Amino acid sequence: MVGGGQGAFIGGVHRIAARLDGEFELVAGALSSDPERARASGRELGLDPERCYASFEEMAKAEAARADGVEAVSIVTPNHMHYPAAKAFLEAGIHVICDKPLTSNLSDAMKLAELVKNSGRLLVLTHNYTGYPMxxxxxxxxxxxxxxxxxxxQAEYPQDWLTEAVASKQADWRTDPSKSGAGGALGDIGTHAYNLARFVTGLELDRLSADLSSFVEGRQLDxxxxxxxxxxxxxxxxxxxxxxxxxxxxGLKLRVYGSKGGLEWEQEHPNHLWFTPFGNEKRLIxxxxxxxxxxxxxxxxxxGGHPEGYLEGFANIYAEAxxxxxxxxxxxxxIPDDVIFPTVADGVEGVAFIESCVRSSKENGAWTTL
Amino acid sequence: MVGGGQGAFIGGVHRIAARLDGEFELVAGALSSDPERARASGRELGLDPERCYASFEEMAKAEAARADGVEAVSIVTPNHMHYPAAKAFLEAGIHVICDKPLTSNLSDAMKLAELVKNSGRLLVLTHNYTGYPMxxxxxxxxxxxxxxxxxxxQAEYPQDWLTEAVASKQADWRTDPSKSGAGGALGDIGTHAYNLARFVTGLELDRLSADLSSFVEGRQLDxxxxxxxxxxxxxxxxxxxxxxxxxxxxGLKLRVYGSKGGLEWEQEHPNHLWFTPFGNEKRLIxxxxxxxxxxxxxxxxxxGGHPEGYLEGFANIYAEAxxxxxxxxxxxxxIPDDVIFPTVADGVEGVAFIESCVRSSKENGAWTTL
Amino acid sequence: MVGGGQGAFIGGVHRIAARLDGEFELVAGALSSDPERARASGRELGLDPERCYASFEEMAKAEAARADGVEAVSIVTPNHMHYPAAKAFLEAGIHVICDKPLTSNLSDAMKLAELVKNSGRLLVLTHNYTGYPMxxxxxxxxxxxxxxxxxxxQAEYPQDWLTEAVASKQADWRTDPSKSGAGGALGDIGTHAYNLARFVTGLELDRLSADLSSFVEGRQLDxxxxxxxxxxxxxxxxxxxxxxxxxxxxGLKLRVYGSKGGLEWEQEHPNHLWFTPFGNEKRLIxxxxxxxxxxxxxxxxxxGGHPEGYLEGFANIYAEAxxxxxxxxxxxxxIPDDVIFPTVADGVEGVAFIESCVRSSKENGAWTTL
Amino acid sequence: MVGGGQGAFIGGVHRIAARLDGEFELVAGALSSDPERARASGRELGLDPERCYASFEEMAKAEAARADGVEAVSIVTPNHMHYPAAKAFLEAGIHVICDKPLTSNLSDAMKLAELVKNSGRLLVLTHNYTGYPMxxxxxxxxxxxxxxxxxxxQAEYPQDWLTEAVASKQADWRTDPSKSGAGGALGDIGTHAYNLARFVTGLELDRLSADLSSFVEGRQLDxxxxxxxxxxxxxxxxxxxxxxxxxxxxGLKLRVYGSKGGLEWEQEHPNHLWFTPFGNEKRLIxxxxxxxxxxxxxxxxxxGGHPEGYLEGFANIYAEAxxxxxxxxxxxxxIPDDVIFPTVADGVEGVAFIESCVRSSKENGAWTTL
Structure with missing residues (x-):
């Protein structure tokens, strides 16, 4: 694992998700960009101190050289580090499981796609909501x-945790363009909603018109x-x-309507799916x-009736990986046909989505292609 | 009452709403543009045959001349007839309660506003959702x-009854631009959502960007x-x-978010209002x-706990009238300060909203003022 | 109308329900046992002072004698007055619409059933929840x-308004055995739940075992x-x-389960009915x-989607009447076969239900027939 | 692990729950009473063949003798095997994590309680619903x-899977008194509801009155x-x-009402808790x-908003263990004071609850103590 040291949220989620089905074992990490914290985090997680690395570069090199080196790495850093970290591991012949968005800019994303193609290694992007059974x-x-x-x-993903200006490890990098990329809410959760809509419907985007806002004073991103x-x-x-x-x-929610019926799903109640065939009774699946x-x-x-939740959905991505x-x-x-996971191509599209929205919004909502 | 003869839906609603609090009595009508149906409808409703008129012009004139003539008239015709009917009654000194949208085009709407102003009579527009207590x-x-x-x-008003092409009294005029005006779903229900958002928030529109669609083949309006x-x-x-x-x-639904909290309301569960103060527990009022x-x-x-519904909300508009x-x-x-009802000004704005959306959509979503 | 003067709740409900479909007109009343309040209440409702009576006996006699006397009377007094009032009107040949429970004791109830039978007049009991369409x-x-x-x-009817000791017109008679009868919550709302279960399922009770409590200190009834x-x-x-x-x-709620499926309905969301056929998807009707x-x-x-509520359900009982x-x-x-309303027989059964519960509870939950 | 071989449901749940926080590792098992299936199941789970035992007796003895023997065992067999298995491991000095109900009869349960006391070892009963955060x-x-x-x-736990007669590994032992004990639905899920009510409220039972039914023809248990x-x-x-x-x-659901407010919780939406303070707005926590x-x-x-589910609640019991x-x-x-898990005493009470209900029901609902 790269990133995910003390104080991080998503690192712990990845670890549980990886462990849930007993398919992965955490054996090495570059858990923090701060070497002291990296070591302490590794100790807490019971890692062999020798495999607690001070940087991802070091880790990629060392693990590639070991007979028992890691087969795959989870990258759970802030967005701007996804690219260099993923590059290092792919080049070292190690599969990559990477948090979304893929990178902090489109150019990195496209380079990464090329790298994946040439490496023959996997890049699994944790658009985890695609793992929910419903x-x-x-x-x-x-x-x-x-x-x-x-x-x-109709796709939406509302949250409220940035209603006021907050200072925290979680909030800081997400509102800093140099770490997060061009999108704020857009990159953090908008891409999830977009990816989910694409995943479920199979529709391809023609163009979009965006209106972005920063309501909290001093905030640099939407x-x-x-x-x-x-x-x-x-x-x-x-x-x-x-x-x-x-x-x-x-509050991630997706609603899709066609000529014969509709579907509705909410992330906070993920075990339910409404199906509303036109001219028939509503059905709760x-x-x-x-x-x-x-x-x-x-x-x-x-x-059924014993709820599965976020961790199980997340774990499904790991199980597919x-x-x-x-x-x-x-x-x-x-890879068998029925194995489904978000790929580097989804990641490139996600970053393109962010950048297109930003561009459209700057041009007063002009219809923009990806 | 003008309109609302046999086969109409909204006429019956107006009659119940008017009767609910015992404030109005139906004594005269021009219930249909078809004289035969007008007479039959009047008979069914127990009207004095003498006060069952073949046209609204005739009714306005005759009722104005009677000592016991109507004090107010409800206009529940298709949209394009609102203007001439309202005009006839206002000029006859009779208060008007009129279904929305106010007229089928902005020019009529503005003329009507002028007429109301000069007449000293009331025009009460039945944007009935503003009558719900919550x-x-x-x-x-x-x-x-x-x-x-x-x-x-975030305002929305989804329905499904026009998912397929339908032919009915209800559907026909609503999808016919010569009767409905420039808006389809927009005029029929979009104006309700817009009016409700305006009513609840007090915000004034600066501009809008619209993308209208007609999904069912052959349909002329959105x-x-x-x-x-x-x-x-x-x-x-x-x-x-x-x-x-x-x-x-x-599925009319309104959600409003501010720096200190949020509100959420759904028409299909009108007795409930969610209040979500930031940093506090969610509350169901x-x-x-x-x-x-x-x-x-x-x-x-x-x-509380004994649900009031659509008719009670509608009746509140009549009670205010x-x-x-x-x-x-x-x-x-x-008029006392606490009497609240949608006015001709709201009606003008509603028609302007429809026409602005149509204009914006034709110009590929250009930001448009009302 | 007998009862329903100033300060009463259910009288106003009956008046709206009666008026909603334009089938009834309120023309006379003995609106309060206090003559002063009776007169004032009548004035407020626009009754002819001559037809504002000081007592129901007087009213029954006078109205029976008028050519334009009332055809039916609504009795909305505390429970103990239902019997004498209903008796007076039935004997005067006037139909009776009576609030539930039918009487404050079983003996009165049975005498009333006999009276109805002999009078050829109707007694319509407002177990209003049976009027809900779903x-x-x-x-x-x-x-x-x-x-x-x-x-x-599974039937239930929870409320919370008597969580603490309260003193009000509404609360006082409901917690006073001499006015309410042997049942407190049982008579006020338990009979509604029981009646609804019987109405929907058609099942007949064999026996019951009851455990009644009075949690608030000093309260005489359950x-x-x-x-x-x-x-x-x-x-x-x-x-x-x-x-x-x-x-x-x-929170009146009814759930019924059979060998092939289940149904669930809640009074606070009366426009919805869950149908759960075994081995199939759940359906919301x-x-x-x-x-x-x-x-x-x-x-x-x-x-559909325009909610009807409590008043409409109540009005359906009046419409059937x-x-x-x-x-x-x-x-x-x-009377046509499809006209459905709760009868005096339902009323007798309701009072028997109350008394059987009280008896069973006194005998430590012994299984008791009605 | 004892039990939980191929085809079992709850064994897999225990394994995931144990693994989720990385606190337990599965290293040995007597996974089935059928030695062939035991071996095959062990292979599937990657156990060392040497530690795949043909019986729990053998396993207890062998593991106790190993320097690296198991510290704790999970018992996930049908109910009647809980006692002998738990006994064997406690006597071997190994902690026991045991599925509920504790045993198939009260006598075994009490003996087990004595054994636990004398052994100084833990018995953790997986009344898993007590692990849900809310x-x-x-x-x-x-x-x-x-x-x-x-x-x-008000406690309830409805399911529908036995609506018709079914034959399956899951259904067979649960409807067989020799394996399940005296309770059917009562033992399988009624004890969960009872335990949850006791756990949340802290109330102690005085007495109960039960009415048990077997609706499906030929079924031996309730x-x-x-x-x-x-x-x-x-x-x-x-x-x-x-x-x-x-x-x-x-559909496990618990509602508790006191003089100052109420609480409501449903297992199918476990991340929500309604709190209804009397005289205040309802709150969703x-x-x-x-x-x-x-x-x-x-x-x-x-x-919050990322749902945790059944497995996480279950895992909390393991984490406490x-x-x-x-x-x-x-x-x-x-053991620290804030460590909370259901104990052998809860297990004894659960079995007593089952047997008291059966006794009360046989005596026509007589009020019965535990």
């Missing part, structure tokens, strides 16, 4: 035509993003991401329940 | 500063409207109106319950 | 076998009732009524929506 | 007096349990457990949110 089911339903021709996509979407083929959409919406913790299909079933651990890594161990074999 | 409470809370500086307004809003003073908003969103019956203030209390009929009319009976007296 | 639909579904053999019935139910044919049930359950306004059948449709005024009264006007004609 | 918060609130004097406790509860000090309660309630997956106190915080892994085991490693040290 999201998999929604995707399957749409792919099978249950909604008919798609028309309208804390509220309003975006109108036009998809290829004629579907339309809206996307709202906000970190200044009091009352919302992680539950994870593990009767209507949940094969795609959901493959990533479901426990029976494990299947893919295992498949690649055998020369000549390839 | 909407009154939301408005009071915002006016009192409970949300701090307003930042974000059946889905995506609009971004910028308010004077810096608040931003989104508005979504759709009649092709399967699963939604009348119920109509008739502990937290509901004076503005809600004034339009509340029954105790009754108070205003009664006040105007006495020479020299004026 | 309750009518639930009843239809069960009658048609959608749930298979019924097994379990404020919390726990009851286990055994129905004929083998179904079992539980009933909970409480007026000391903080957070509940009028909405009033006015696709799945709502003929029985609901007959008592539905407005389209109006249809029945109209049918009886014509000699030899009878 | 349950911990509810318990803290009540202990701190936020609800005042407790009056009413599939529906209705129970009235009287607690010491005067509070009353109801408990409903059912496995024949179509539409319910794992969220895990990780503003109102959640120290007791919840101690068992919370991720921020780990803290307790670690504390006992050091001679002379004791």
């Amino acid at each position: 999201i998999r089911h929604a995707r399957q339903m749409i792919a099978e035509g249950a909604l008919g021709t798609l028309r309208v996509v 804390d509220n993003a309003h975006v109108m979407l036009r998809f290829k083929g004629g579907a339309k959409g809206m996307l709202w991401a906000s970190q200044v919406a009091p009352g919302h913790e992680n 539950t994870r593990g329940g009767v209507g949940a299909g094969a795609a959901a079933g493959r990533v479901t651990r426990i029976p 494990a299947r893919a890594i295992r498949a690649l161990r055998e020369p000549g074999s390839s | 909407i009154r409470h939301a408005r009071q809370m915002i006016a009192e500063g409970a949300l701090g500086t307003l930042r974000v307004v 059946d889905n409207a995506h609009v971004m809003l910028r308010f004077k003073g810096g608040a931003k908003g989104m508005l979504w109106a759709s009649q092709v969103a399967p699963g939604h019956e009348n 119920t109509r008739g319950g502990v937290g509901a203030g004076a503005a809600a209390g004034r339009v509340t009929r029954i105790p 009754a108070r205003a009319i009664r006040a105007l009976r006495e020479p020299g007296s004026s | 309750i009518r639909h639930a009843r239809q579904m069960i009658a048609e076998g959608a749930l298979g053999t019924l097994r379990v019935v 404020d919390n009732a726990h009851v286990m139910l055994r129905f004929k044919g083998g179904a079992k049930g539980m009933l909970w009524a409480s007026q000391v359950a903080p957070g509940h306004e009028n 909405t009033r006015g929506g696709v799945g709502a059948g003929a029985a609901a449709g007959r008592v539905t005024r407005i389209p 109006a249809r029945a009264i109209r049918a009886l006007r014509e000699p030899g004609s009878s | 349950i911990r918060h509810a318990r803290q609130m009540i202990a701190e007096g936020a609800l005042g004097t407790l009056r009413v406790v 599939d529906n349990a209705h129970v009235m509860l009287r607690f010491k000090g005067g509070a009353k309660g109801m408990l409903w457990a059912s496995q024949v309630a179509p539409g319910h997956e794992n 969220t895990r990780g949110g503003v109102g959640a106190g120290a007791a919840a915080g101690r068992v919370t892994r991720i921020p 780990a803290r307790a085991i670690r504390a006992l490693r050091e001679p002379g040290s004791s």
Whole structure:
């Protein structure tokens, strides 16, 4: 693991997610850019001190040289470090599991995509919401035509933790363009909403029109993003991401409407999916329940009514990564078709989305392609 | 009553709303443009045949001439008839209660505003959702500063009844520009959402950017409207109106966020209002319950937990109209300050909103003033 | 109207309910046992002073003697006055619409049933919750076998307004055995829950076991009732009524489970009915929506998604009464089969339910028949 | 681990729960009473074949003899095997983590309690719902007096999976008295509801009155349990457990009402807790949110709005067990006060609850002590 030392939030999430199915073991880390904190964090996690590195460069080199070196690395640093860290490990022949957004700018993202292609190694991007079983089911339903021709996509991700100016490890880098990239709320959560909409619907974006705001005085990046979407083929959409919406913790919500029906899903109640076939009664499909299909079933651990949550969804990304890594161990074999995880291409698109929104907003909402 | 004959929906609603508090009695009508149907409808409603008129012109003239002529008329025709009918009655000195949108075009709307001003008579526009007690409470809370500086307004009104092409009395005129005006979903329900946002927040629109769609083949007017809003003073908003969103019956919803807290209200559960003060627990305020203030209390009929609905909210507009009319009976007296109803000015703004959205959408989403 | 003067709650509800469909006109009343208040209340309601009576005896006699005397009377007094008032009007040949419970003791109830039978007049009991459209639909579904053999019935009606000792017109008579009868929460709301369970399921009670409590010091009647139910044919049930359950306004809720599926309905969200067919997805049926059948449709005024509430449900009882009264006007004609309202028999059963619960509770929960 | 071989559900849950925080490692097992399946299951889980035992007796003996023998064992067999297995391990000086109910009869349960006492080893009972953070918060609130004097406790746990006769590994032993004990739904889920009510409220049972049913033909044990509860000090309660309630997956729900307020919690939405202080607005407290106190915080892994679920709650029991085991490693040290887990005493009470309900039901609902 790179990043995720003391005081970080997402590092702990990755560790639990990796451990949940017993597929990964944490054996080495460059857990902080501060060597002292890196060591202390490693100690806390029971790492062999020899494998607690002071930098990711050192770690990539050393682990690549060990017979028992890591097969994969999780990168959970602030955004601007994703690129150099991922580069170091890919070049060392080590698979990369990387937090989103892929990089802090599009140029890095595209270089990384090239690197992945040439390395033959995996880059798994933790757009973790794609791991929720009911999201998999929604995707399957749409792919099978249950909604008919798609028309309208409403995506939103409101939070409230930046309603006031805050100073904290979490808040500081997310509101600093040099670490976060061009997007604030947009990069942190807007990309999740965008990625989820794309993942579930399969629609491709034609163009977007964005209106970004920074409501808290002195904030350099957007804390509220309003975006109108036009998809290829004629579907339309809206996307709202906000970190200044009091009352919302992680209100990611996706609604999709087609000529034959609608779907609605909320991250805070992830075990439920509403299906509203036009001209029929509304149906509530539950994870593990009767209507949940094969795609959901493959990533479901426990029976319906016993809620699975965020960590399980996140762990599904790791479980998919494990299947893919295992498949690649055998020369000549390839990743099974039903293994699904967000790739470097999704990552490039996410960064392009951020930059296009920023560009559109600067041009007063001009319709912009990715 | 003008319009509202057999087969109409909204006419019956107006009649119940008018009757609910015992303030109005229906005594005359021009209930249909088809004289035969007008007579039959009048018979059904127990009207004196002599006061069942073949046209609104005839009715306005005859009623104005009677000692016991009507004090007020309800106009519940398709949109394009609002203007001539309202004109006839105002000129005859009769108060007008008129369905929204005010007229089918802005020019008529402005002429009507002028007429109202000169007539000294009332024009009460039935933007009925402003009659819901918890909407009154939301408005009071915002006016009192409970949300701090307003930042974000999310308004939506999805329906599904026009998901497929339908032919019915209800659907036909609403999708016919010569009767409905320039807006489809926009005029029918988008104006409700816009009016509600304005009513609750008190914010004034600076400009808007709209993307309108007609998803059903052959439909002449929009059946889905995506609009971004910028308010004077810096608040931003989104508005979504759709009649092709399967699963939604009348999903009008308003969410408002400020520097100190948020509010959320849904028309399908109108007795509840979520208040989310930043840094505090979420609170559910119920109509008739502990937290509901004076503005809600004034339009509340029954105790909390016994739901009031659409008809009661609609009736509150009629009750306010009754108070205003009664006040105007006495020479020299004026309407009490706490009487609240949508006026001809709201109506003009609503029609301007429709036409601005249409204009913006034609200009590819250009930011447009009203 | 008898009772329902100034300061009363339920009188106003009856008046709105009666007026809503324009079927009844209030023309006479004995609105209070205090003659002064009776007169003042009548003035407020615009009654002819001559028809504002000082007592119900006087009113029954005088109205029976008038050519334009009332056809029906609403009795909305405290419970102990239901019997003498109903008796006076039935004997005067006037139909009676009476609030529940029917009387304050079983002996009065049975005498009243006899009186009704002999009078040929109607007694309509306002167990108003039976008027909700989705309750009518639930009843239809069960009658048609959608749930298979019924097994379990869970009924509850929690409120919180008597959590502390209160002194008010509303509270005083409800907690006074000489006015309310043997039941406190049991009589006020427990009978509603019991009646609703019976109405929807059609099951007949075999026996019950009750545990009543008075939690507030000095209270003479129960404020919390726990009851286990055994129905004929083998179904079992539980009933909970409480007026000391903080957070509940009028939380009447009914759940019914059979061999083929379940139903769930809550009074505070009356436009929704959950149907859960075993082995299938859960379905939300909405009033006015696709799945709502003929029985609901007959008592539905407005389209789905525009909520109807308590007053509309109450008004449906009045509308049914109006249809029945109209049918009886014509000699030899009878009440149409599809007219449904709670009768004096339901009233007798309700009072028997109260007294059986009290008896069972005194005998330490012994299983008791009605 | 004892039990939990191929085809079992709860074994997998225990394994994930144990692994989630990285505190336990699975190194040995007697995974099935069928030696072939035991071996195959062990292989699947990557156990050293030498530590895949054919019986728990063998395992207890062998592991106790190893220098690196297990410190604790999870027992996840059908109920009737809990006692002999726990006995074997306790006698071998190994801590026991045991699924509920503790044993299949009270006599075994009491013997086990004695054994635990004498062994100085831990017995941790996985009444896993006590591990949910908001349950911990509810318990803290009540202990701190936020609800005042407790009056009413409503507990329920409906499921639907036994609505029809089913034959499966899961269903077979649960409906077989020789394996399950005297309770069907009562033992499987009723004990959970009872334990949860006791855990949260701290109330002690005085007596109970039960009415058990077996609705599915041929079923030997109850599939529906209705129970009235009287607690010491005067509070009353109801408990409903059912496995024949179509539409319910794992509908465990607890509501508690006192003189000052109420609480409501549902297992299917475990991150939410309603708090309804009398005379104030209803409040929704969220895990990780503003109102959640120290007791919840101690068992919370991720921020509010990112749902934690069943596995995390279950893992909290394991985490508490780990803290307790670690504390006992050091001679002379004791378990910290804030470590909370269900003990053998809770297990004895649970079995007593089952047997008392069965006895009461046989005696026609006679009030019975534990």
